[in-house]
Amino acid sequence: MHVNLNLSDVEIVDFSQLHVVILTHQGSPRALPLSIQNFIAWRKSNRLSPNNSRTFNFMYDDPRVTDEAQYRLGLGVEVNNQEYSLPENMHFDTIPSGRCAYIRHIGAEYLLSDKITYLFNHWLEATENTPAKFPLFFERVSFGEQVTEAEMITDIYLPLN
Template sequence: MAKDRDRFTDVVTYIEANLDEEIDLDKLCQHVNLSKFHFHRQCSIYFGISIMALVRLLRLKRAALQLAFRGDKIINIAIENGYESHEGFSRAFKKHFDKSPFEFRKKPDWTPWQTIYEPVLMLRIKNMNADPDCKVELIDFPETSIAVLEHRGAPNLLINTIQAFIQWRKINHLPPRISKTFNLVYDDPSSTEPEDYRFDIGCSTPHVIDVNEYGVINKTIPAGKCAVVRHIGSDDTIGEVVNFLYSKWLDNSYFEARNFPLFFERVSLFPDVPESEMITDIYLPIA
């Protein structure tokens, strides 16, 4: 079973790395060492959908992120993700997200997506739990002033807060290349009521932020020792790394969690890099 899990993890990884190309099923079968005579049936059993439906699913996920975080024309996003027309893309997108691409761009909501995407998510979580490749380093983190927009409410609406913060960031000329991107992570979404969920989106800033219509405020990440793990790839499994730090690593260390929330530094972000190449440093403040 572990061998199957590894192979189908490789299937997803291969597709994500080749979303801009026509997926060559012969090459994919060779890459994951599966017989092409049985490949379609095995994938359908494992994911609950056909291999080409899986390809479309992963392209639609990328399209949703592009709609939320890029200003590209919808037709350009459609073509980039394998659709020949605006109409065909809109039909497929609405089927999965219950909103047209235009409606999603105005007010993103990932709720309808979760059930459809669950087979891929569960595969990644199982793989991470079976083999948590978490190299923990200890560092002294310097005091860092940040500007943050506080998200308070359901995690599936977080994307709206991110959009607002990106807009504020553009207006204030603080792009990621000159200003580090941070998240303050107060709650576990799996054990927190949606209305109580707290998450801050922020960036480093050299000056005090004035009162503004976006609600962006000043906060400080205090200096102190942190355990840090570098996570590469989708956020799908970032929760498993956080759980590893809080349970296995912290339980087996002589440290205690410090009085400051866990935080992320987004070293590289989509769409600057493909989702599979995103880099997130996960910091657990300790004493």
């Protein structure tokens, strides 16, 4: 299934700076479920549930063109301070404030790639915008076992110069 998008489907928004903790997954995308389990366990042990802390993914690499061993993806959670004990594969970071291209995605996760491809291959050129150095990121607005795939909400942000 292909997602049809137009220039008007993308908004430019001002994202406000946000402090996060990021677990960096490196390696095969097939091993990502284990990283997600570790991330969830850390969140639970620190009482950072999706109900009280925003959830993010950071797309450092494109799995379609990156060697599996080099592939990286960040799993992030909003924090208000740096008073957490972090394992080796986690670090404190900041999502910088600034302009972002924004698309709200409702539905299956596998359709996200169509919207990302549209942003990079069509929207940037058509609008003469350029991506900033900070990676494209998602905010997982509505997700989890109690949400059906059709009800999942993911906000896609592409930081711009």
